[in-house]
Amino acid sequence: MSDLFSPFIKTEKQNELYKLAEKLALRVKERAKETDEQAAFSKENLRDLKETDYVTLTLPKKYGGKEISIYELLLVQEKLAEGDGSAALSMGWHLGVVKELAEDDLWDESVFDRFAKEVSEEKKIVNRIASEPATGSPSRGGIPETRAVRDGDNYIINGHKNFATMAGVLDYYIVTAYVEDQEEIGSFLIPAITPGVNVKHTWDTLGMRGTASDDLLLEDVRVHQDQLVEMKQQSKKPKGWLLHIPACYLGIAIAARNEAIEFAKSYQPNSLNTPISEVPHIQQKIGEMDFELLRARQFMYAVAEKWDQFPEKQMELGPELSAVKVAATNAASKVVDLAMRIVGGRGLSKHFNFERYYRDVRAGLHNPPMEDAVIQMLARKAIDAK
Ligand SMILES: Cc1cc2nc3c(=O)[nH]c(=O)nc-3n(C[C@H](O)[C@H](O)[C@H](O)COP(=O)(O)OP(=O)(O)OC[C@H]3O[C@@H](n4cnc5c(N)ncnc54)[C@H](O)[C@@H]3O)c2cc1C
Structure with missing residues (x-):
């Protein structure tokens, strides 16, 4: 278990969910290069996600799901994104929508009932x-x-x-x-x-x-x-499930961070007597990566916990949910950039994962909510406050 991850697992259920996501992350990682090259959604990934019941995690228990919380959704999605951001973002839409529909009574009951049974029994995705x-x-x-x-x-x-x-x-x-x-x-x-x-x-x-x-x-x-x-x-309620977006980009950043540290500990150019992990400017970058991740992850999980524990406050959480997205996607971009600088020119090579992480985190800017709108909303709220 990654040292950065452990503080966020608090229960046995979360530990089990984490292990499932960890197993799936390894599988999707093996296919990430190919799906990136093909710009295709991997059918093998989909099969694994269905066979392991990952696609039913947010379904209510009465339909055979695990009815996971937003906090738990972030735990698994962040981990899955360590394997492949694309697989995680895609699954995040499906899992999030199912959760939203199950909790917010947006649909006629009989229509949702039929749909939920198909997700449960036939592993249909939406x-x-x-x-x-x-x-x-x-x-x-x-x-x-x-x-x-x-x-x-x-x-x-x-x-x-x-x-x-x-x-x-x-x-x-x-x-x-x-x-x-x-x-x-x-x-x-x-x-x-x-x-x-x-x-x-x-x-x-x-x-x-x-x-x-x-x-x-x-x-x-x-x-x-x-x-x-x-x-x-x-649908006027803020969308807590959209936190799957920051979780995804932080997962990509964690993968880049882990691989950069691994590289720094193992690479010893013949100009040095130690691996580059002992060089001050590399340590500075490693420290900065962890600083960014700690700050963004603490913020994200704290807001998720608030969402889960205080349903009566969910209507007020829009600004915080939005701020998490902006903070996390910017932190993720910074972490991957630092990881690339640690690795050096090799990071540009298709033989490593770094260049894919670098490209993938960039997409976070264009998932909702958009940064200018979030900053504007925070400003309006501050100015209008009595
Ligand atoms: C990886 C990925 C997966 C996605 N998956 C889905 C999905 O499954 N389903 C789905 O529906 N969408 C999905 N999207 C789309 C996403 O939600 C956005 O619609 C898309 O990225 C376009 O957003 P945009 O800001 O670039 O576009 P636009 O809204 O066209 O904006 C273009 C530019 O104009 C500016 N602009 C536009 N309107 C305004 C305005 N009113 N005020 C101020 N500035 C404005 C923007 O800031 C931006 O600079 C996905 C996007 C990505 C990157």
Whole structure:
């Protein structure tokens, strides 16, 4: 067990969850280079995540899940990301959405019941598909160009989504659209096999390539009105489950940190009588990495604990949740940068993992919430406070 990790495991259940994530992290790590090269979501990873029941961790116990808390979600997701950030971010969407749906009563009970049983018995996976080329990040509040037009008991949906993580392997998409007859944004639960739904392989990015966040095209997709599962105004609560994002990027940073220290302890150039780990500027960088990680992780786990332990305070936690994301993703970028500096020019080589970590952490900037919006929100709150 990593010395940085141990303080955060507090119960036997958490220890068991951690061991599961540790086992899976080793497996996904073996495939990380390949999925990065292919910009594809690994089918082998998905098989492992299903066979070990990782995909049902956030389901309520009554459906056979482990009903894990947000704190526990971060423990496992951070560990999984040590193996492969892409696998972790992708699973984080699925696990987080399932948790949100189970706890927030966003859907009609019978629809959620049917869906939860499919997750439990058939290990089906889901993601929210909200981003669009013309609307940008949904966190900005733009109205989707994807349109749902009423036709009797059905809706006909047309639109173009991008950044659809795991699009090619998902069983369900939760797609946002402007619902014309309601004059409001709604979300439709759409099975991947629905006619008119197509994945276009566009994902060719610098980082997080293994998330296979391709485009989703919806062409005259006919769905029953019952598949309109959410309307926008229903969900005002801050989203604690989005903490899976900082956990993921910190996991990538921990992997870079561990491998850099391992390298520093084993590399002894012939200009030195000791490994480079004994050189002051290397120690300075190692210290700075751990300082960044300690600070960001303490902050993240403290906010998660607050979320879990004080449900009555969840409505007020938006600013803290958002601040954790900004603090953690910036810390992760800094840690990976320091790890690269420790390793030197070798870090640029595809024979090491560092260059992938370096590319992957960069994507954290573009997951919600966006930094400028968070800083602006904190400023507004401070100025408006009495
Ligand atoms: C690895 C990865 C996985 C993802 N997975 C998913 C997923 O599964 N589902 C999903 O729906 N999305 C997903 N996303 C998409 C993500 O949530 C964002 O929608 C996407 O990254 C685009 O955000 P953006 O800020 O670059 O785009 P835009 O919103 O288009 O912003 C572009 C630029 O304009 C600025 N800007 C735009 N609007 C405003 C505004 N109103 N005020 C001030 N500045 C503004 C931004 O700051 C930025 O500089 C994923 C993204 C990544 C990187």
